[in-house]
Amino acid sequence: MQTEQPLLSLIMPCYNEEDVIGYTIPRLIQAFERNGYPLELVACDNGSQDRTGEVIQEFIDQGLPIIRHRIEINQGYGNGVLQSIPVCTGDWIGIIPADGQVDAEDVVRVYESVARSNGRVLGKVFRRFRLDGIWRTFVSTLYNMFMLMLWPRIGSYDVNGSPKILHRDVITAMKLESKDWLLDPEIMIKAGDMGITVIEMNSFARMREHGVSHVQVATIWQFITTLLAFRFGSKLK
Numbered sequence: 001m002q003t004e005q006p007l008l009s010l011i012m013p014c015y016n017e018e019d020v021i022g023y024t025i026p027r028l029i030q031a032f033e034r035n036g037y038p039l040e041l042v043a044c045d046n047g048s049q050d051r052t053g054e055v056i057q058e059f060i061d062q063g064l065p066i067i068r069h070r071i072e073i074n075q076g077y078g079n080g081v082l083q084s085i086p087v088c089t090g091d092w093i094g095i096i097p098a099d100g101q102v103d104a105e106d107v108v109r110v111y112e113s114v115a116r117s118n119g120r121v122l123g124k125v126f127r128r129f130r131l132d133g134i135w136r137t138f139v140s141t142l143y144n145m146f147m148l149m150l151w152p153r154i155g156s157y158d159v160n161g162s163p164k165i166l167h168r169d170v171i172t173a174m175k176l177e178s179k180d181w182l183l184d185p186e187i188m189i190k191a192g193d194m195g196i197t198v199i200e201m202n203s204f205a206r207m208r209e210h211g212v213s214h215v216q217v218a219t220i221w222q223f224i225t226t227l228l229a230f231r232f233g234s235k236l237k
Contacts, residue, residue, distance in 0.1 A: 004038040005038065005089070005090075006038045006039055006040035006065065006089060006090040007037055007038050007039070007090055007091060007092060007111075007115070008032075008037065008038075008039055008040065008090045008091075008092045008093075008094055008111055008165065009040040009041075009042055009087075009088030009089060009090035009092070009093050009094070010028070010039060010040070010041050010042065010093075010094040010095075010096055010107075010163070011042045011044060011080075011081050011084045011085070011088065011093065011094065011095050011096070012024075012025070012028075012041060012042065012043050012044065012096050012097070012098050013044045013046045013077050013080035013081055013084070013095075013097070013098065014043055014044060014045055014046055014048060014052050014056070014098045015046040015047060015048055015052075015074055015077075015080070016048045016049060016050045016052060017048070017050075017052050017098045017099075018048075018050045018051040018052045018054075018055050020098055020099060020100060021043070021052065021055055021056065021098050022055055023100060024098055024099070024100035025041065025043065025056075025059055025064070025066070025098075026059070026064070027100070027104045028041065028096075028100075028104045028107060029041060029064055029065065029066075030104070031104035031105050031107065031108050032104075032107075032108060032111075035108050035112075037108065037111060038065070039065055040065055040066075040067060040088065040089060040090050041064070041065060041066045041067070042066075042067045042069055042084045042087050042088055043056045043059075043066050043067065043068055043069070044069045044070075044071060044080040044081070044083070044084045045068060045069065045070045045071065046071050046074050046077070046079075046080035047071050047072060047073050047074030047075075048074075053068065053070060056068045067087055069083070069084050069087050071083055075179050076179040076180040076181070077180065077181060077183065078176075078178045078179045078180050078181065078182065078183030078186075079179035079180075081095050081176075081183055082176060082177075082179065082183075085171065085176075088168070090168070091167065091168055092111065092114060092115070092165055092166070092167055092168065093165070093166060093167075093168055093171050094107075094110075094111070094163045094164060094165035094166075095162055095163060095164050095165075096162050096163040097162055101127075101205045102125055102127070102162070102163065102203050102204075102205060103203070103204065106125060106201065106203045106204075107163050109201050110123040110124065110125060110163055110165055110199075110201050111123070111165055113199050113201060114165050114166075114167070114199065117197075117199075119167040119169065119170065120167070120170065120195070120196055120197060121166075121167075121196060121197045121198070121199055122164060122165070122166050122170070122187070122188075122191045122196050122197070122198045122199065123163075123164070123165040123166075123199045123201070124156075124158075124161050124162065124163065124164045124165070124198065124199070124200055124201070125158070125161045125162065125163065125200065125201050125202075125203035126156070126157070126158045126161055126200040126201065126202055126203065127158050127161050127203055127204075127205035128202045128203065128204075129202075129203075129204040129205065130205040139220065139223075140160075141157075142220060143159070143223055144156070144157045144158060144159055145157075146223075146224060146227060147159050147185060147188075147227065150227060150228075150231045151185075151188075151189050151192060151231070153189075153192030153193065154188045154189065154191075154192050154198075155192070155198065156188060156198060156200060158200070159184055159185055159188050160181075160184040160185075161200070161203075162184070164184070164187060166187075166191075166196075170194070170196060173194070174186075174187065174190045174191075174194070176190075177235065182226070182230055185227070185230065186236075189236065
């Protein structure tokens with residue numbers, strides 16, 4: 001059982017992920033243990049209706065460094081993250097999906113890159129090699145190009161690439177609000193506005209080996225109108 005103060009608190013929103021977290025959670029924790037970095041995994045049971053919470057509790061009972069944070073009603077991926085931030089105790093706070101598409105060792109590399117910095121950085125992966133399929137890749141490319149058109153300061157072609165790791169002081173100063181998929185763009189936009197350096201590490205994005213993706217590919221028109229409203233609406237002002 002881990003007794004050291006965690007250097008990194010990693011938030012993992014889990015919504016009906018009983019089939020995948022039995023694979024992804026142990027691999028992630030083991031990768032940090034092998035490299036000697038105390039990790040606190042905040043597993044957010046984000047309104048799940050399956051055995052997600054029970055699987056998380058089983059890992060806790062085994063002594064793994066996990067905090068189970070239950071949200072009764074799912075209000076979106078972003079809400080799971082926002083509600084979990086106050087639970088974190090590490091100096092660095094990260095966000096990672098439960099799907100395990102990014103190798104655990106790559107997550108460690110992202111942490112190492114920010115840990116050597118002055119704290120005013122955002123570490124993330126750039127999914128340079130992806131197995132999403134032609135349509136998903138097309139939509140993702142269009143989405144990222146559109147983001148750059150609206151917010152040139154972002155400077156990234158993988159806005160939603162995770163994990164994202166920031167110092168506690170930075171993520172607190174951002175005053176994040178988005179409860180849905182707009183949380184990733186909000187983080188990147190505010191990082192640009194605050195002059196935060198973005199460090200991107202190349203990563204291979206795998207297909208899910210277990211479970212079912214909960215990311216629905218919205219129509220191009222839907223995400224264009226949503227981003228336009230985000231850009232010119234009052235929220236970011």
